[in-house]
Structures are given as C-alpha cells and as structure tokens.
Amino acid sequence: MTHPAGAFDRQTLALTACVWAVHFFFNGALFTLFIGSHHGWDVQLARAICTLLAAGQCWLAHLLLRWRRQVTFGFLMAVLLSTIPLALVQTGLGALVFRDVAGIGDPWPGTSELALDYLGYQWVFLAWAGLYVGLSHALEVRARDARLAEAERLAQQAQLAALRLQIxxxxxxxxxxxxxxxxxxxxxxxxxxxxxxxxxxxxxxxxxxxxxxxxxxxxxxxxxxxxxxxxxxxxxxxxxxxxxxxxxxxxxxxxxxxxxxxxxxxxxxxxxxxxxxxxxxxxxxxxxxxxxxxxxxxxxxxxxxxxxxxxxxxxxxxxxxxxxxxxxxxxxxxxxxxxxxxxxxxxxxx
Incomplete structure (x- = not known):
C-alpha cells in the first residue's frame, strides 16, 4: 500500500455505505413515483438485506484489491472488471432474498428478468468502482506528498549534519x-x-x-x-x-x-x-x-x-x-x- 491502511479502510467503508445508502433511497423513491406504493415491510426488509449484501461484497472486493502498491492502469482494470462477478452474484442473491423474504419472483426467474436485475446492480457497482479508484488515487497522492515533505525535512537535516561535520x-x-x-x-x-x-x-x-x-x-x-x-x-x-x-x-x-x-x-x-x-x-x-x-x-x-x-x-x-x-x-x-x-x-x- 502507498497510503495508511487504516485511513484507506475507514474512507472505503464510508464510501461504500454512502453509495449503497443512496441506491437504497433512490431506488425506493423510483418505485414510489412510478408504482405509487411504499410496499410492505417485507419488501423493504428484502431491499435492505440486498443493500447490505451488496455493500458487503464491495468491502470484500476492497480487502482483495488493497494489496496493490499503487494506482496503475492494471489496478483500474482489476477494479472495473471485478464489478462483473459482483453484479452477477448480487443478482442471484437478490432473487433469492426477494423470493424467500418478500415472496416476490418466480422460483426460477427468467433470463430477461435476471438480465434487468443484473443491469440495475451493475451500474451501481461501476459507480462504486469509479469512486473507489478516485479515493485510492487521492490517498496515494496525499501519502506521496507527505513522504516528499518528510524526505525534504530529513534531507535538510542531513545537509545540516554534513555542514556541522565540515565546520x-x-x-x-x-x-x-x-x-x-x-x-x-x-x-x-x-x-x-x-x-x-x-x-x-x-x-x-x-x-x-x-x-x-x-x-x-x-x-x-x-x-x-x-x-x-x-x-x-x-x-x-x-x-x-x-x-x-x-x-x-x-x-x-x-x-x-x-x-x-x-x-x-x-x-x-x-x-x-x-x-x-x-x-x-x-x-x-x-x-x-x-x-x-x-x-x-x-x-x-x-x-x-x-x-x-x-x-x-x-x-x-x-x-x-x-x-x-x-x-x-x-x-x-x-x-x-x-x-x-x-x-x-x-x-x-x-
């Protein structure tokens, strides 16, 4: 890592929570606007469980990706490509949760229905991935600036030590x-x-x-x-x-x-x-x-x-x-x- 792991973890956790909280409320607002219903508690519970599962997947992805040393093109591609399996897994989990908790959906959902769910999740994971890369880069730049400042201070000390030696x-x-x-x-x-x-x-x-x-x-x-x-x-x-x-x-x-x-x-x-x-x-x-x-x-x-x-x-x-x-x-x-x-x-x- 090129920046403190503790700070990176905390800010990633906050970022993940914000992204999926916005998704939860925005998605609920769309349902209310177009369907005209606030749904029952079982549907809201199912939506909350799905949101927590998605946030948990993002956190696991972060734990797997944070070993890299710096933000590179390879890191960017790894983050973006990781959203594909994340969205696929979330689609399957979402179908199970809505079926078992809210009683919504067929026992074996059709391909078109799953595809729509997948696209709905995919754009949110992509949004998270873009913000995650941006956060990683910002923290890396901040850490590099801090190292340069510390290096300059130490270099000045080294020069002063050399001057003291000479005089x-x-x-x-x-x-x-x-x-x-x-x-x-x-x-x-x-x-x-x-x-x-x-x-x-x-x-x-x-x-x-x-x-x-x-x-x-x-x-x-x-x-x-x-x-x-x-x-x-x-x-x-x-x-x-x-x-x-x-x-x-x-x-x-x-x-x-x-x-x-x-x-x-x-x-x-x-x-x-x-x-x-x-x-x-x-x-x-x-x-x-x-x-x-x-x-x-x-x-x-x-x-x-x-x-x-x-x-x-x-x-x-x-x-x-x-x-x-x-x-x-x-x-x-x-x-x-x-x-x-x-x-x-x-x-x-x-």
Whole structure:
C-alpha cells in the first residue's frame, strides 16, 4: 500500500455505505413515483438485506484489491472488471432474498428478468468502482506528498549534519593542524592540494539542494575530496580504492547518502586497527536498482555491532521515507572487514 491502511479502510467503508445508502433511497423513491406504493415491510426488509449484501461484497472486493502498491492502469482494470462477478452474484442473491423474504419472483426467474436485475446492480457497482479508484488515487497522492515533505525535512537535516561535520571545530582543527604541519615541512604542493580539497568539499555542501538528488559522479567526487583530506591526516594508515562502474556514473541518489557510510568505515576501521585500513567505494547497476557500497578491510571492524548507529539509522529512515520498501540499507561483516551497502531504485537524469 502507498497510503495508511487504516485511513484507506475507514474512507472505503464510508464510501461504500454512502453509495449503497443512496441506491437504497433512490431506488425506493423510483418505485414510489412510478408504482405509487411504499410496499410492505417485507419488501423493504428484502431491499435492505440486498443493500447490505451488496455493500458487503464491495468491502470484500476492497480487502482483495488493497494489496496493490499503487494506482496503475492494471489496478483500474482489476477494479472495473471485478464489478462483473459482483453484479452477477448480487443478482442471484437478490432473487433469492426477494423470493424467500418478500415472496416476490418466480422460483426460477427468467433470463430477461435476471438480465434487468443484473443491469440495475451493475451500474451501481461501476459507480462504486469509479469512486473507489478516485479515493485510492487521492490517498496515494496525499501519502506521496507527505513522504516528499518528510524526505525534504530529513534531507535538510542531513545537509545540516554534513555542514556541522565540515565546520565542526574538531574536524577543522585536525585539518588545519595537518595543513600547518605540511607548511612547516615545506610541502607546498600537498598544502595547496589539501586546502583546495577542503574548499571544494565545503562549496559542494553549500551548493547542494537540501531535498535534491545528485549523480553518482558528483557524490563520489565529493567523497574523493573528503577522503584526500583524511588521507593526508592519517598518512599511510588510510588507503582508498574505487570500484565505480562507468554505466552507473549518471545514476541518481539522494545527496550525502554515502557520506555517513564512509565516516563509519573510517571511524570503526581505524579505531579498531593499528595497521591501517583500505576503504573501497563502489557503485554498479543491478537490474532496475542502483547498488552502492562502502567497505573496509579491518579485521577488528568485523566485531558485531548492535543496530546501525545514529548515522546509518538516519540514512535508513531517510531512504524509507523517500522510496519505501524499494530502498534497502545493509550493514554486515564480510570475509575481511565490514560492508555497508545501499540498494536504490534506478533513476537517471531525463
């Protein structure tokens, strides 16, 4: 479902009740107008039973149809085609009810009589089906708007978190301290490169759209600048390799979705390794999905950890809001080290 099941059930129940209540009173008014009789209680009881049975059939149809994920042409056709067996069943039930409750109708009604009853029920089921599809679409749009609003809020939080990382006194102190050390050693080229990487990194964050997407190329480029700074800080203790399939370079992903994975790899990898680590950043296409991963090779990093941690949990929640069950975040030990991976619906720039 693309919208809350509880709200959908309640509104469908109200819709069904309204449609068949209107049918009950409108049909009764027509009988009174053309026949000039209000009928006896037995006929009214039979009509009420038939109305409840029809409403119950609509509710059962809803329970069978609500498993679908979104309103599509296939869903529309399924709803419309379902009215045919519903009307057929209701025709048979109506004939039995009027015969046994009101004593109206032959033991074996003729084909023409049943056909008229069928047409009478069919148009009401079609009206219900049209309104049901409209309700489904309206709730889906409302749920999508709510998800987008929530995704924008989370994206803004993610950008603010990235900004706090970049201007965090500890981060800046370490970076500037590294630059000062390079200057003292007379390593002019490394000093300039580090300052340029820091400048580009900050500029990318400030220019990014809070709720927007970026290409794999742009995100990996941002990570390269970030990691070059970290490599200068940690020297030979941090090695980085990239396994980005060129075919995935133009694929889209939420901005800053990979940065928390890289931070985790460095934090847990270097924090538990005396010899240093190598980090691998990869991206490829798998069918209709974009798969991205960040992996370190620190044996100590394979120690089981409870949950995702704050950074990865924020990423998981953000992806759940933006893509629902179509996006998956996994974090698990591998043969040597730890891997965090994302699987997202494949998207490209139009």
């Amino acid at each position: 965090n006194p500890h981060f800046l102190f370490n970076t500037l301290n590294t630059v000062a050390g390079l200057v003292a050693l007379g390593r002019k080229e490394e000093t300039e490169a580090t300052l340029q990487n820091l400048s580009h990194f900050l500029r990318y964050t400030l220019a990014a759209t809070p709720a927007g997407f970026a290409t794999v190329t742009d995100e990996v480029g941002m990570l390269q600048r970030y990691l070059r700074i970290e490599q200068v800080r940690f020297s030979d203790r941090l090695q980085v390799r990239y396994q980005v399939d060129p075919a995935s370079a133009g694929a889209m992903l939420p901005s800053f979705a990979l940065l928390p994975l890289v931070e985790n790899a460095i934090k847990h990898g270097l924090g538990n390794s005396e010899d240093g680590i190598a980090i691998e950043i990869g991206a490829c296409r798998d069918g209709n999905s974009l798969v991205l991963w960040v992996e370190n090779d620190a044996d100590a990093a394979r120690v089981p950890r409870e949950g995702f941690g704050i950074g990865l949990e924020n990423v998981r929640h953000r992806l759940a809001v933006m893509f629902g069950n179509e996006a998956v975040l996994r974090a698990h030990p591998v043969e040597r080290g730890w891997r965090a991976s994302l699987s997202l619906p494949w998207m490209e720039l139009a």
